[in-house]
Amino acid sequence: MSAPKIHLYALAGACSVAPHILLHEASLPFDKTIYNKEDLMKLGGYPDELKKLNPKAKVPVLRVDNEVITENPAIFTYISQLAPQKHLLGKTPLETVRAYEWLNYLSGTVHGQAYGMFYRPGRWVDVQDGSLDKHVAARAKQMIQEVYTYIDEKLEGKTWAVGDDFTAVDAYLYIFYRWGAGPAGLDMEKSYPNYAKIAKKVAERESTKEVLKAEGLN
Ligand SMILES: N[C@@H](CCC(=O)N[C@@H](CS)C(=O)NCC(=O)O)C(=O)O
Structure with missing residues (x-):
């Protein structure tokens, strides 16, 4: 089975820092799009690219192959499942x-x-x-x-x-x-x-x- 293709959408300094840390902890290769507040101010919010993925218009968004995952606890769970040996949700x-x-x-x-x-x-x-x-x-x-x-x-x-x-x-x-x-x-x-x-x-x-x-x- 080939490694999943992972892409994290984040906003610099936002709650998406947490899944970003976890992807590194899990040693998973991933691509990322990091928005910043100044750009969002100019645009008046997240770009269509993000809103199409997440109609709630929020980050983090984790795309894994064709699946789109939102909500931090769900994203943490997915990352943890991709690297079970790291016990990112505890050992027992x-x-x-x-x-x-x-x-x-x-x-x-x-x-x-x-x-x-x-x-x-x-x-x-x-x-x-x-x-x-x-x-x-x-x-x-x-x-x-x-x-x-x-x-x-x-x-x-x-x-x-x-x-x-x-x-x-x-x-x-x-x-x-x-x-x-x-x-x-x-x-x-x-x-x-x-x-x-x-x-x-x-x-x-x-x-x-x-x-x-x-x-x-x-
Ligand atoms: N319940 C969501 C909350 C996500 C959330 O509120 N993200 C913030 C950044 S920390 C956001 O994108 N806010 C944009 C907005 O509220 O317009 C989660 O846990 O992932």
Whole structure:
């Protein structure tokens, strides 16, 4: 059987950093299209190429041969299945359950809810003049701190989020850590030391260094 043809569609610095890291961790050959925010601003959103693949108009998108996969937890699952020896979703059935427990929380509550409100306040209220945006964004900022407090407590005494090795959860946690220190303007290291310890270990991995370079991030 020939190796699958993989193509990742990503936005520099977005949640697609996580599957990008995992493709390197899995040592899978892949092509990539990395959009950047400036280009999207000029275009008024993702180009038709992306919207045709994903009518939800979001990245990441993973094309594997003729299959198009969207949603981070599904993409992580696919990558993990293509490299089972890497145990990217844990080594035991219970670790895999724990990994999904994390992934659902990170995708639904942290990303969809807290950061959805933070980045896109206008999507949460039916008031078109933007007058309520700052109130939604302020609540989002509180929510972001609440979720980080929960994450930090959950990571106390842990070497990695799940089991004793790196998994997809750590790569996913890493991008939300970056958003906390960047766009959300939080002192992550001081306020969330357990989270900081794991994010630093992810940052030190060769896979992450390659991704940061490829996406023009530091
Ligand atoms: N539930 C999706 C969320 C994907 C998502 O929100 N991606 C962001 C980048 S981090 C995006 O493309 N946003 C464009 C937009 O909301 O217009 C997933 O987990 O993959």
